[in-house]
Amino acid sequence: MGNHNDQRPFNEDNYTHNINRNDERMLDRRGFMKTLVGAAGVFAVASMPWGAVAAKELMGLSEKEYPHHKIADVKDIPIGDSVEFDYPSDHDSALLIRLSDKNYVAYQNACTHLQCPVFWEKKEREMICPCHHGKFDATTGAPTAGPPRRPLPEIKVQIKDGAVYAVGVKRYEA
Template identity: 45%
Template sequence: MSNNRYQKQNRHDTNSDMINLVDNLNRAEDLKFNRRAFLKSAVGASITLGLATLPFTGLALTNKKEAKHRVEIAKLADIPKDSAFNFTYPTDDEPAILIRTKKEELKAYNNKCTHLQCPVFYEKEESVLLCPCHKGYFNVETGHPMAGPPQRELPLIQLEVEDGIIYAVGRQTRHE
């Protein structure tokens, strides 16, 4: 049987394009766009996108621990027990918070919530770091989120005390 017989069989006596949709079917073109071709294209695109992100992945892995430089924060005697002190580290554009806990321990973190970069405040009564924007709470001892939308811990600022002066000596981003 010829191909024309099938075309005539499926053709209706009307000129409406919606009824005569079978006229534009072509088996040769249909074979070009099959499932195998689609999967090859999808896999190729995935590999290309993966390779394009490799430089950024390498950069992120090398920046885990930032270069250390020593910056004076305050005198230990000027920070009372169970209080906080705001400073900037490692640059003047990056706010940080130093906490002297009830146990007389010193903790320092970046002063930006890991959710939407709102400032974080020390709450003495509950001994937590509070982000008032969306009620995010962080543990003072570890910097890990305790409640609210933040999912990552605050970047830790490493401290040294020498001759009664508190120094920031490094910053460590601990989340993956």
């Protein structure tokens, strides 16, 4: 009989212990969710200035400052030729074309259809995407044939001290 009494409190302890453990687990989960929501709030607040900047950018309210990037010396680009360069970042492939003595145009040369590289075809005086035979008008960047529907993003260029510089990306009016 003495053995039986010794065992009962032990069982009850075990039982209460399990209940407490379950409560702790619930609290842990709740605490974890609170922490998660708190962290998300901190991230949201931390990113707010950028959110405002992005919204301004989309609305076209701020004229973004782009780096000035030297593409090539004028003397190195014969009329009708093109030069490949990266702009505005090292991962953005672009193409400068010298259409005439004083007329230079530049575009990001990822096709607006499926991002294939676009090439300048000197003889045809057209920019051509070999993937799906897309063609673009070199003077405007507008698509003239094939699947592309949007113009190529145009890069603003400036001639300074005998060299051609990329100075910004033109915004498209939607």
